[in-house]
Amino acid sequence: MSTRRYLFSKIAQAFLTLAFVLAFNFFLFRGLGDPVSLLLHGHASLTPSAIADLKQQLGLDLPLPQQFLHYINETLHGNLGYSYDGTPVSTVIASKAWPTLLLIGLSTIASIVIGIWVGIKQGWKRGTGFDQSMLGVTLVLYSMPEFWFGLLMIMLFAVTFQIFPTGGMTTPGADYTGLKNVADILNHMALPFFVLTVAYLAEYSIIMRSSLLETLGEDFITTARSKGMMEKRVLYRHAVPNALLPTMTVTILSLGFVISGAITIEIIFSWPGLGLETYNAILNKDYSMLQGLFLLFSAAVIFANLVADLLYSYLDPRVRAG
């Protein structure tokens, strides 16, 4: 397959998946649930004629296929419907996206870097005390609900020792500007950042460790050793670059989940991002909001998937040939 055809097919696949998610999203909310009560939030007080008016306004009186076209058309124009308090869903999402990207983005990068580093050390010294103890630590971290770990850290560092604030993104009432504002946000971010970094570190170190172990068993490593190459050089020039490849795919895929992955952490730290918004939407039974958020979360993963595929084919040409 030529490179161009490979790229084209991957991009086409991503669009196809996005179309599926759109259809799925429509079906979930209009097909499974009763659309009127779902989208009108069960306002029982509305008169039948008001309901009929609303139905017409939302296009709910049309036949299903026509409704679907209507939904696609609106979504493609960036209209994701209205939240239960009347704000457009797209406006809410736009304002909540950056706190999420800031907190989750930074902690994901930190956990990837530290996780891969730990994984390399472990794989290289397989079976040593360091490897065994780190394996224990990472397995425990992997088995922990991240919000439980977060609650423990809140009790320890915010309530008992009062080093960090218990939640939120800024000090309420204090309208700091400039550098002071940045420092305030960083102070609020420190604890959730730490929790997320530690909680997700295990995922990357476990993958890196097993990937490195698999690579170390390959013939070219034996060849490199038999040439009398320094052990460090075997590790960093021969083993690590090859072991990084599968780790990278998993890593990029996880980036797509970043946006949705930390819903519970945002809740316990009252971090005003998309996760907390999702929680509020659940509590308020705000279906238009949930529909919009679900679309965004899925689109993020599809995009990350595409990037992973393209990057992989660039780094490992065998993929294209296959």
Add this chain to the structure above:
Amino acid sequence: MKPTIERPAPAPEPEPLGDQVKLPKSVKAIARTRRKEAALRTWRQYRKSKMGMAGLGILIFFILVAIFAPVLASRCELSPTCASGPILSPPSWQYPMGTDDLGRSVLALVIWGSRISIVVGLAATLITVVIGTSFGLAAGYYGGWRESGLMRITDWFLVIPFLPLAIVLSVILTPSLTTVILVIGITSWASTARVVRAQVLSLKTRTYVERSRALGASHWHLMSRHILPNVGPLIFANTVLIVAVAILSETTLSFLNLGPDPATNISWGTILEFAFGGGAAFSNDWWWIVPPGLAVVLVVLAFTMIGYALDEILNPKLRAR
């Protein structure tokens, strides 16, 4: 580091031949003895894994707790009307894990919570394995357009982020124990399908499968008698790891108030949700938060350790070199 050569474990001594040679009753009996031997061999290897045995020990403990919950704590203690303890009391002799804001014993809640958490984990995994194996088996075996169609669907499910999908499904469907099991099962089968398909692809080209096909075996016979039994071990290790994830998922869903009805079915996630809602973290009521979370960690850890130990034995790629 010196490369060490590890010899495979010596095969069990064949039984001495002589007067007592027992002829197998049928072809099926031969297969059955062989499988029994293979299982025994795996168990003997498994026993050597400290991690695996520790995991098994923890798991057996919690399963016993779940089975004997009615003996360990009266069910009545779960309802606020029946609980007689002081409100939010720290651990004492009478209440080893303290009490919650309704005066219920946290220990009783954790004991009964083990039932829901473990049952949901196992039931959801069963759904995952059935759907995942059917998809993977059919896709790998038939190939062609059937494969691309099935794998397309699998890829879609792989791409949709799990937690948001589970949230949306739980919000739309009426919340109940069955809903939670279904939601977790439906959202997490895709990776199993991929693992199974990859294995089937390599198995179906083996000579013994071809021989059987040449003898006129049906698709069903080939799939169920020749391919599935050989995919089995791999599915098994994978399954144990899925239970761990399913229990974590249930905890998270319950924490988000999307779990089974908290009035009748209390899981560890529900206790954590109560504790968070009751402001336990901010008033430092640690006894209300630590025990249920610790229980989740231990059970999930147990399944993970068993899964890893099995993987090291059953997955030849991971064996120590």
